[in-house]
Amino acid sequence: MFEEPSHFILTVEGLTVSFDGFKAVDGLNLYIAPNECRVIIGPNGAGKTTVLDLICGRTKATGGSIQFKGLELRRMREDQIVHAGVGRKFQTPSVYEDLTVFENLEISYPRGQSVFGALAFRRDEAVKARIREIAEQIFLDGALEKKAGLLSHGQKQWLEIGMLLIQDPQLLMLDEPVAGMSVAERRKTAELLNRIIQDRSVIVIEHDMSFVEDIATRVTVLHQGKLLSEGSLAHVQADPKVAEVYLGH
Amino acid sequence: MRFLSASDPGLRRQLIGLAILAALLLVALPLGLDAFRLNLFGKYLCFAFVAIGLVLCWGMGGILSLGQGVFFGLGGYAMAMYLKLEASTPEATKIQSTPGIPDFMDWNQLKALPLWWEPFHSLPFTLFAIIALPVLFAFIIGAAMFRRRVGGVYFAIITQAIAAIATILIIGQQGYTGGVNGITDLRTLHGWDIRPDSARITLYFVCAGLLLLAAALALFVQRSKLGRILIAMRDQEDRVRFSGYDVAAFKTFVFCLGAAFASVGGAMFTLQVGFMSPTIVGIVPSIEMVIFCAVGGRLSVIGAVYGALLVNLARTSFSESFPELWLFGLGALFIAVVMAFPSGLAGVWVDRIEPLLARLLRRKTTTPASPNAPGAPEPAPLARDPAAGRRPGAPSLNALSANPLPATPMTDAARAAL
Numbered sequence: 001m002f003e004e005p006s007h008f009i010l011t012v013e014g015l016t017v018s019f020d021g022f023k024a025v026d027g028l029n030l031y032i033a034p035n036e037c038r039v040i041i042g043p044n045g046a047g048k049t050t051v052l053d054l055i056c057g058r059t060k061a062t063g064g065s066i067q068f069k070g071l072e073l074r075r076m077r078e079d080q081i082v083h084a085g086v087g088r089k090f091q092t093p094s095v096y097e098d099l100t101v102f103e104n105l106e107i108s109y110p111r112g113q114s115v116f117g118a119l120a121f122r123r124d125e126a127v128k129a130r131i132r133e134i135a136e137q138i139f140l141d142g143a144l145e146k147k148a149g150l151l152s153h154g155q156k157q158w159l160e161i162g163m164l165l166i167q168d169p170q171l172l173m174l175d176e177p178v179a180g181m182s183v184a185e186r187r188k189t190a191e192l193l194n195r196i197i198q199d200r201s202v203i204v205i206e207h208d209m210s211f212v213e214d215i216a217t218r219v220t221v222l223h224q225g226k227l228l229s230e231g232s233l234a235h236v237q238a239d240p241k242v243a244e245v246y247l248g249h
Numbered sequence: 250m251r252f253l254s255a256s257d258p259g260l261r262r263q264l265i266g267l268a269i270l271a272a273l274l275l276v277a278l279p280l281g282l283d284a285f286r287l288n289l290f291g292k293y294l295c296f297a298f299v300a301i302g303l304v305l306c307w308g309m310g311g312i313l314s315l316g317q318g319v320f321f322g323l324g325g326y327a328m329a330m331y332l333k334l335e336a337s338t339p340e341a342t343k344i345q346s347t348p349g350i351p352d353f354m355d356w357n358q359l360k361a362l363p364l365w366w367e368p369f370h371s372l373p374f375t376l377f378a379i380i381a382l383p384v385l386f387a388f389i390i391g392a393a394m395f396r397r398r399v400g401g402v403y404f405a406i407i408t409q410a411i412a413a414i415a416t417i418l419i420i421g422q423q424g425y426t427g428g429v430n431g432i433t434d435l436r437t438l439h440g441w442d443i444r445p446d447s448a449r450i451t452l453y454f455v456c457a458g459l460l461l462l463a464a465a466l467a468l469f470v471q472r473s474k475l476g477r478i479l480i481a482m483r484d485q486e487d488r489v490r491f492s493g494y495d496v497a498a499f500k501t502f503v504f505c506l507g508a509a510f511a512s513v514g515g516a517m518f519t520l521q522v523g524f525m526s527p528t529i530v531g532i533v534p535s536i537e538m539v540i541f542c543a544v545g546g547r548l549s550v551i552g553a554v555y556g557a558l559l560v561n562l563a564r565t566s567f568s569e570s571f572p573e574l575w576l577f578g579l580g581a582l583f584i585a586v587v588m589a590f591p592s593g594l595a596g597v598w599v600d601r602i603e604p605l606l607a608r609l610l611r612r613k614t615t616t617p618a619s620p621n622a623p624g625a626p627e628p629a630p631l632a633r634d635p636a637a638g639r640r641p642g643a644p645s646l647n648a649l650s651a652n653p654l655p656a657t658p659m660t661d662a663a664r665a666a667l
Contacts, residue, residue: 056491082493094488096481103477108492112474115502121474163492 009034009201010055010171014064017054024050026225027064032171037202039212041236042222043245048205049091051222052173055203056088057081068171079113087169091176091205093156097149101140101159104148105131108163130166137195138162139188154185158192165196172196173203178211190214209233221245263468266551267461274457284446291453291521293561294460295321298514300542300553301460301467302507307539308547309476310503311483312400316408317511317538319415320383322530324512326419326426327382329525330366331375332435332443352434357424366425372439379516380509387508391501400486400500409532416531431526435519443520456517460554463510467550470506479503511538533576540583546595555594 012030016023025047032038040048053059055066057078066073073081096104109130112121135141138158143151148159157177164172177193178186186208193204193215206212212219212233219236221229229239236242278290299317306312339348345355350362368374390411394404419426427433435443442448470476482489482496490496519525528534537560545556560582568575590596 058487058491077495078490079493079495082491088491090487090491094485096484096488098480098484099477104481106474107478107481107489110493113493114495115475115498118475118478118499119470119473160488163488167493 007034008032009069011067012051012055012064013067015051015054015061015066016063017050017059017061024225025054025061028222028225028227030220030227032201032203034170034201035199037197037204037215037217038220039204039206039216039218039233040220040222041205041207041212042228045224046222047225048222049175050225052088052175052203052205055081055173056086058088082167082169083110083113085170087164087167087172089160089164089172089174089177091179093153093160095148095151095156095159095163097147099148100145101135101148101151102131102144104159105134105162105166108166110167134162134166137165138192154181154189157181157185157189161192161196169200171201171203175205176207177204178206178208186211260472263472263551267464267468270464270551270554271461274461275454279450279453284449287453288449288521289565290558291449291456292518293558294453294456294554295514295518295521296538296541296561297460297554297557298463298517299507299511299538300545300557301463301550302510303539303542304547304550304553305467305470305479305503306507307542308549309471309479309483310500311479312500312504313405313539314408314504314507315405315532315535315539316410316412316415317507318412318530318532318535319408320387320508320511321515321518321534321538322415322419322525322527323383323386323508324379324515325519325525325529326432326515327369327375327378327512328516328519329432329435330369331372332438332519333432334362334366334370335438335440336434336436351427351432353427353430353432354424359424363425379512383508383512384505387505388501391497391504395497395500395504398497409535412530412532412535416527419527419530427526429527431524431528433524433526435523438520444523449521452517452521456521459513459517463513464550464554467510470503471550475499475502537579540579540586542593543583543586544593546593548592549595552593552595552598559594 008031010030010032012028015025015028015030017025028047028051030038030051040051042048050059054061055068055073057073057076061074064074068081068084068086071084073084073086076084096107099107106123106127109127111127112118131144132141135144138161140151140155140159140162143155148156151159157180161174161177174193178189181189190211193202197215202215204212204215216233218231219233220227221236221239221242223245228245229236229242231239274294279287282290299321303314303317306314333351337349337351342348342350342352342355345352347355347360350359354362368378390408394400394407399407420429422428437443443452478489478494478499482494482499486496515525515529518529541557541560542553543556544560545554546552560579564575564579567578571578586593592600
């Protein structure tokens with residue numbers, strides 16, 4: 001039914017987590033191919049965010065395995081998972097409001113990330129050039145010296161996406177990247193995401209169906225922590241089980 | 250070395266601040282004070298070491314430690330143990346039932362020097378221990394707490410408990426620690442008598458020099474990427490973690506650094522005051538150290554030094570006249586700072602006084618006909634620096650960024666103040 005596991009960049013099998021007996025994710029299998037853009041949808045409480053939390057190490061799984069490029073992520077610390085090539089964007093924009101846009105991006109620049117590396121870190125031309133390049137991509141090249149706390153909601157979302165991009169992760173996980181954005185910002189974000197998902201695998205949680213249609217390679221529907229349906233958007237939308245979950249009760 | 254070029258306005262301001270502090274500590278105070286008062290100031294400076302460490306831990310990193318007195322005490326006791334052993338020669342203690350051991354051990358019927366006191370016969374070991382012991386202890390606490398993601402209020406309470414435990418332990422183990430009296434009657438450091446005025450003055454200069462060194466080191470850390478990571482961690486810990494940083498390692502590092510600073514302060518305290526006792530280790534002194542830092546400005550290394558100096562000076566003058574009221578006054582001061590001036594004296598300086606000076610100075614230079622502003626050129630070095638004058642809102646307070654902020658809101662505030 002599936003290709004050889006080695007073809008997948010991320011192989012999640014039998015993933016389970018229970019909080020005091022409540023199984024938020026229950027025996028989930030998920031296979032992400034290189035350069036795939038997978039969208040996870042599902043009703044509230046389906047366990048979508050928890051799946052991302054489990055992959056990036058924020059929540060520890062109670063069972064199953066998460067293999068990323070042959071590494072078992074369940075046994076790794078969050079920062080080690082990041083260094084392995086997994087980037088995660090949170091649902092609410094998390095940027096450092098007291099620092100400038102430049103400094104926000106600089107902190108994510110993948111060099112000098114140990115204690116003594118950070119002490120010895122110098123802002124050289126390579127760093128500056130890379131930060132300018134990313135800032136241009138996320139429409140913030142004019143705001144580099146601005147404190148991040150002064151940005152609009154949409155700009156903060158872009159900044160956080162930029163902070164991930166600068167690390168050039170092979171797997172990028174985005175939790176509702178267009179939530180709370182204006183129509184214009186949403187269009188720009190879709191364009192941005194379409195550009196940045198080209199050479200990496202992406203997992204996106206999103207509710208906006210027109211947006212999903214725009215970016216998804218495959219769609220996974222979660223319900224009560226279990227896989228309900230998987231395939232192309234058309235396939236998923238035609239699935240009676242999906243209609244049942246969304247409209248049934 | 251572009252990093253050190255004076256074109257960076259934030260760095261320039263900090264170097265000027267450091268130079269003014271150096272002039273005050275190394276020239277103005279020694280010239281203006283007699284040996285007794287200078288020794289008193291030397292004692293205050295010891296607490297400034299702790300305040301500097303707290304700027305990094307608490308102000309920047311958001312790690313509030315209410316147990317810095319423990320590290321102060323570790324350094325202080327290590328130094329006191331060395332000095333006590335040197336003072337307890339068999340000749341000097343020949344009236345004891347066991348000559349050659351510290352007097353308080355003899356009073357507590359100890360017959361031999363405890364094994365863990367032995368290494369403190371050596372000055373190099375003692376100096377090493379003054380840095381290594383607090384760092385090791387802070388590392389153990391840090392590893393235990395930060396790896397388990399204990400932070401915020403819980404961390405503050407645990408460190409406070411550690412301070413309480415340390416005091417109880419010291420008082421309870423009288424035969425080994427000198428108990429509630431502490432370790433007293435200290436005389437010589439490697440044969441050099443620390444008690445006469447000339448020695449006190451020398452020790453003051455050593456203390457001030459070390460403090461300036463510590464301040465320079467703290468400024469370096471604050472200006473490095475590590476400083477920015479500390480601020481990022483304080484505000485969005487998860488984002489830092491998922492940007493590839495081992496957050497616990499960074500917290501442990503800055504906590505260890507703060508502990509080392511505090512310990513050096515403690516050692517200098519013992520040398521200048523001539524004793525060490527558990528009253529400087531416990532909960533109340535530990536909280537006072539946090540207040541020194543808050544009053545000076547918890548984001549400003551230089552401000553913290555002034556905070557420690559001024560609060561201690563106030564304590565000396567007030568508690569001579571109203572000893573019962575002092576603690577209430579200190580509490581009120583803390584509340585006032587937290588409510589009204591969360592950035593402390595450094596914030597008041599940057600937000601109010603500097604714009605005022607800049608305005609007065611500008612008026613003087615552009616329209617010489619206007620009446621002379623009284624008292625304007627007083628803190629001359631800062632006011633004379635045109636770059637500092639033009640940038641009233643510049644972020645020397647948190648000293649993170651080299652980027653000049655727009656001057657408008659602060660100058661408005663200054664105008665309102667006028």
